[in-house]
Amino acid sequence: MSPHTFHTLPSLRRAVRGICQAHRLPSHNGARLLLSVARMATAALDAGGPVRLEAVERTAAGGQTLLAVTLHAGPAAAAPSPADLPLPGQTTPEGTVAWHLPLTEGEGPPPSAVLPAPRGAASARIREVAAAEAYEAEIAALESDLAVALSRVDTLSTELHRLKDELAETNSGVLALYVQLEERDEQLRRAHGQILRELEDALRPPPITVGGMELAVHYAPADTDAPTGGDFYDWLLLPDGTVHITVVDALGHGVRSTRSALNVTHAVRTLALEGHPLESIVARTHDILAPFDPDIMATVLLARIHPETGALRLANGSHPPALVVRADGSAGYLEVRGRGIGFPLPGSESVLEDTLHEGDLLMLYTDGLTESRRDPIEGEARLVKTAQAHAGRPVREIPGAVAEDMHTVILHPDDTLALAVRRTQNPQARRPLAGQP
Missing domain, CATH: 1.20.5 (Single alpha-helices involved in coiled-coils or other helix-helix interfaces)
Incomplete structure (x- = not known):
């Protein structure tokens, strides 16, 4: 598009607005272009000289379409620096200032007659100047x-x-x-x-060493971030040579249940060492602890085993029954009725007597082992099969292996304790009598 000459600022502004509308420039770019062109042309127009404006589309090196607007105003001392304009431009020593604006998709080429034709006659220019002066101040x-x-x-x-x-x-x-x-x-x-x-x-006491017996234990808390719980055990060798085992499951989780379980095991240990009958220990433990801890509730299973003869005696206070797996593979629960510490009428109703023969395996545990799926009957049936499957392993591996198999599915997480006792060959039984080879 060839340059068009302008003698007044209003006509120049109208031309710039026409360019912006024709090329659908964004309003902020159009406003900046209008202000920049007007500022650069004001000095030349005030001096009485004309200015020329040209607008053409060009393609940049990257293929982008640019709108190049060029103002020919000649050098003027009062003209501002193009770098300080609202839309900075590029200038030449001859006074030409150019602006390059990118055209986005949808911006088309300007229609014909974007720039108004200059007024040919001097009288027309005079009338245009007179008409423009009225709103020049407002513009x-x-x-x-x-x-x-x-x-x-x-x-x-x-x-x-x-x-x-x-x-x-x-x-x-x-x-x-x-x-x-x-x-x-x-x-x-x-x-x-x-x-x-x-x-x-x-x-928790480590396994004791007793001739003719092997012992092992496994414990796992319900919450690994709070590993204390109410499942505890104790085992000791009494003065008469029998092994005493206590398994306790105190109500609740955390430190409070741990304290209750420790109180029970300590009281039972004291009573056992003092020689109290096995059938009386559960009730006497309740009588000792209840005045100091009225809220205590715990189930207890007590076992006495003679290492040489294998004689077994069990007392129970609301605890899951012991399980015995015989050397021939048969298995069964050893049921003893009773009520736990903190329960009404606490104590074991009787003492069950049995015998562990060489190779027999005794399992003592808490309900977290059998009730992980909320069905104790189903859990006890699975425990029989699991204990039979692992009975031939070394004793130290049996409690952990049984617990792992029992907890393949956990619907009701709880502290878990599993304790295994196996009757082995008694070294003293194989000693030769005096005078024998």
Whole structure:
């Protein structure tokens, strides 16, 4: 499009607005172009000289279409620097200023007669100047307001970018801090659990060494982050040579149930060492602890085994029955009725007597082993099959292997205790008599 010459600012403004509308430039780009062209042309027009305006489409190196708007105003001392315009332009020593605006998809080429034809006659130009002077002041005021608004837009845009950058940095810092806190919390949970496990292991007696018997135990808490619980055991060798075993399941979880279970095992141990009859220990333990802990509730299973003869005696206080797996593979529960500590009428109703022969396996446990699926009858049936399947393994492996098989499906998590006793060959029974080879 060939350049068009203008002698007045209003006609130049109308031409720029026509270019913007024809090429459907965004309003913010059009406003900046209008202000920039008017500012650069004002000095030349005030000096009485004409200006020329040209608008053509060009294709950039990357294939993008640009609208090139060129103003020929000649050098003027009062003209502002193109770099300081609302829409910075490129200038030449001859006073030509060019602006290159990218055209987005949908912006088409300008229709014909984008730039109004210059008024040919001098009288027409005079009338145009006279008509323009009436609203020149208003246009100048609007341009001033528009410049202020664009400046405010630039400030807000800069502030928005700054805030976005700060927000991104803050979010990154918060995310990193959250990850650190999660890692620290996990470390604290592990350390807390390890300390509790060490304390609880210190409270649980290790297996005792008795000729003719092998013993092993497995314990697993319901919550690995809070490993203390109310499932406890105790075993000791009494002065008469028999082995005493206590299995306790105190109501609840956590430290309080651990304290109750420890109180029960300590009371039972004291009574057993004092020589109290096995059938009286459950009731006497209740009488000792109830005044100090009225809320205590615990089930108890007591076992006495003679290592040399295999004589077995059981007393029960509301606890799951012991399971015996014979050397020939047969199995059965040893049922004893009774009520636990904290229950009405506590005590074992009787003492069951049996015999463990060489190779027999005795399983003592808490209800967490058989009631993981909420059905104790089904759990006891599975326990028989599981114990029979693992009875031939070394004793140290049996409690853990049985618990693993029983907990393939857990619908009701609970503390679990499994204790295994196997009767073995008694070394003293094989000793030769005096005088025999």
